[in-house]
Amino acid sequence: MATTETNILNRLYFVAGCMFVFALAVVFKLCTIQFVQGDAYRALAEERTIEDFEIEPNRGNVYSADGSLLATSIPKYDIRIDAIQPKAIVFEKYIGALADSLSVFRGKSTSYYKNIIIKARNNKNRYFLLARNISYSDYIRLRNFPLLNLGAIKGGLIVEQTTRREHPMGEIAARSIGYERFDEDGNATRAGIDGAFGEKYLQGQKGKRLKQKIGNGQWKPIKDYNQVEPKDGYDVYTTIDVNIQDIAHHSLLGQLEEYEADHGCVVVMDVKTGEIKAISNLGRNKKGKYYERLNYAVGESHEPGSTFKVMTMMAALEDKVIDTSTIIDTKNGIKYFYGRTISDSHRGGYGKISAARALEVSSNIGLATIADDHYSKQPEKFLKHLRAWNLDKTLGVSIVGEGIPDIPKPGASNWSRNALPSMAYGYNLTMTPLQTLAFYNAIANDGELIKPRFIKSVKSFDKDIEVFDKEVLVDEICSDNTLAKIRDILKNIVIRGTGERMYSKTFSMAGKTGTARTDYANFEEWKKDRKYISSFAGYFPADNPKYSCIVVIHKPSSKKGIYGADVAGPVFKRIAQKIYTDTPIIDEVEALEFNSSIVNADFEGYYKKAQNYKKLMPSVVGMPAMDAIALLENLEVNVKVKLNGSGTVKKQSIDKHQKLQPNQTIFLDAS
Template structure:
């Protein structure tokens, strides 16, 4: 017995020691929590019960130059159902009514919704999707339906809201209007166009509010005021004109469809300001439809072809090494440099023609000879003209991803004997359509090169925050003498040159056609394709707009891929529609000028009306309206038959006037 008692005592001691050690451990842990790690746990508790919530700032809108809305933020709503939240009797009472109501707004029958709601209830689904991408009106309507109108805890409705960016004019100019967002795959910020370039103005600054967690997962504001108030974004006023944009978009789209082209772009710029009034960039999808893909006008740098010959003509005239009247022999349409042929598109060439005529006909042989003969001993002199025009560097647009030009420089490792002659007809160089347009616009703008602008001002309601004035890149691209000759030749391109199909005696245009072989040296004949272009301005005599059209890879099976036939008609359609369909802004002049016939009629009426008349006057031959006014002023009642002038009167002239008598006038 004593042995058993002894064993029991040992066990008691062991339990006591274990409890004692546990007590010590608890005390140590409590001490550690309270004093050693106290700050950490207090901070953790606060984080889990008190935290800052973001108050999103309202993003600014983007408007067109004429006040149309191009981009705005609207709320999208998602409705879900916590099937466990309602009590059984409440759910059974309203489930049929809710299903009937959902049928009126959504696209499925009542029976479907009742079945799905009951299944969610049975599966204890606390996050069943009812509908997503709802408008505010649809959200308010669904929120008022039976069961859901009881709220989140009694009715189980869960509402989630997100703000989405919408373009009210649809896909038109979508790449220029752009976007600003985070790529979910990489977490990196991505963006394009005005949305990205001017995000610092549009986005505003989010606010913060401190909330404390209370029962049932709800959060309650700790203070009546925000920690940080949100600041709404500013509105951006773009230079885009919706009317011109619509014309340009559909003109390009029609031509791309007709020629089954791969992609293309068109830009319309206001000559004096550099404001971009329209820009369209369309690429072909797999199903053959076209949509806004890449901003080709800004991002795509490629060999321009014959539109680059404007640089040749300006350099030659400016250096006075030849004149527009200097004659060149096209040598049957083919000349060779270092064993490589330069050919004219017209088989057999153009014979002996002047430099101006060679430009108008877009003769490669003429323009190459003019450049090579005058600059072969000093190619830097020619290349410096290109550099001075700014074609060797980007325009410095606000947009992300502007294409980089390439102008070979003498002494570079890629410079060879054929570089200079090939540059003369738009090869071995690379520029963006926007750069080419800036050059042609400078000619239209009396030699002043301005930077293309997509935004005119930043506004907060009616208050202007910042204005973007016209920015001059080059105040004088050439001398007035050179400019005058260049303008005349560009006008002749349309009148009697390669652009003669575009000519209209009622509307003047000036510009240059271009047809370039793309990938001719890199991908073999299968990879080579044509790019057709036209750059110019209108009206030719007093330019208001400049425009460039580029169409890549037109279907050669249609036997036509030249700039005049593919790109030129787009240019003409835009130019004519702008000035024939646009609301008239002409002012009526000489409003105060007098018309003799009207004055004589008025004087006759005034003389009769001012007489102190006691007798019925002779009204024959007087306009009906004048006769009525005269007789009513005499106190007579007048009845009229017909229209025009008085032919007969029921009371003859000379009869004494009786007040309130009725006289009948018969008009011719």
């Protein structure tokens, strides 16, 4: 018995000892964790539940001159469905109706949507895309579709929201408004105004805030202030006028479609300030649709063709080597220059004409002759003018990627004896449409060459951060005398020159047409498929110009027409007309005290009758029907009046001074 007791006790001591050692070990471990490794674990815990959040600033908006939104950041939605989340019975019940709604929303057939969703369910797709990048109003619509309206748990709806840059005006000036985009490596593509001013103004600065994880995937700020406050981007106000832009866009689109051209651009500039009121660039894609692809007006440097003849003429007039009346022999339409022929588009030529007339009819020979006769020995004298007019340099506009002009010099690889005569009518040199426009604008602006600009101001709410003023590049491009002469010729071009077909009796325009060959390096190939650039540069109204404008259309179908006045001219004219019809003609007259005894007597008689007859029938015989009806319908008794004929009342169905009953009908005969 005793033995058994000892045995049990021994075992008890053993077990108790073990438990004591275990307890000690636990205490030891606790202490190590708490005091030895404690710091490391606390740091780890913090790392998991506390994070430094970047707060994205709001990107600024781009506005038009009148405050319309051109670019803004808004949330867009991707809608997906978890195809196996809904119960079988629910899925069967609503799938037909959902497919039906999607078919109305997207346009494909009901069975198509039914099939793809059932397939997604069979494939156990928990993340099946229904619609990408849709607007808020579409999202609200989609959310109310059958099945989806049951929500995430019963219906399997998944909504993802992202912020995207949007152009609320759609296609209009899309390229010039532009965007800023980053690829995976963080390299930016910066197009247009949004791109050019993105970094500096629109972007804003990121903020920072320490947050702690709480339930539901939410994070709670630890301190009640941000470590670094985010700074929203500034708003950029452009010079674009939405109305002019709209007209420019659509008239260019119309012409491009009509002439099946490759691409084209139009720019409208305010003469006095250099503000770009409209800029539209449209190119054709493979399907033959036109959309804003590249900023041709700013970026594409090409041979300007005949619009450059104006520069040649001005240089010659300024040097006084010719006058507008100097006679030039343009022969019979073909002339040899150093073994090369230059021809005029008019068959048989113009013969001997004045220099001014040569420009009016856009004679290649005429202008080449002027340049060759007076500058072949001293080309530098001619080139000096082009440099003084800033034509060999970029304008330095804010949009990235301005085309670089090329004006050859003696000694350059593209210089030869023929270079000068070619340059005289716009070949063998390249310029962008915007550079040509800036020059024409200077002619309209009394000789002051100003830099075209796209931005009016940068604002933070109502506060101006930076205001952009006009920048003068050249104070005076030529003498007033030359300017007056060239403006006269430009005006006459539309009246009786190559722009004659654009002439309008109601409003005035001035400008120069251009029809230049392009892609002619292989001349034999070119002859088979003739490609041209049609353009028109000018300003309106001809006297006291308000806007200058250039239209360039590349490669119109030569079957439909190639000439500047036919292809590019109508776009110019439409814009000029729009601005003309939008500006009211103001007529001031002195206040007229018009006193006619007949009118007064008539009025008195009517007034008296209206005062005296309230419930009785007045005599309206002899009154104009118009007055009689007004009188009767305004009586205190509500009567109906039926009139036969028009003119003066001859007969009334109720005699005068009769008491009238409500709703009684009175017949009047008039002739």
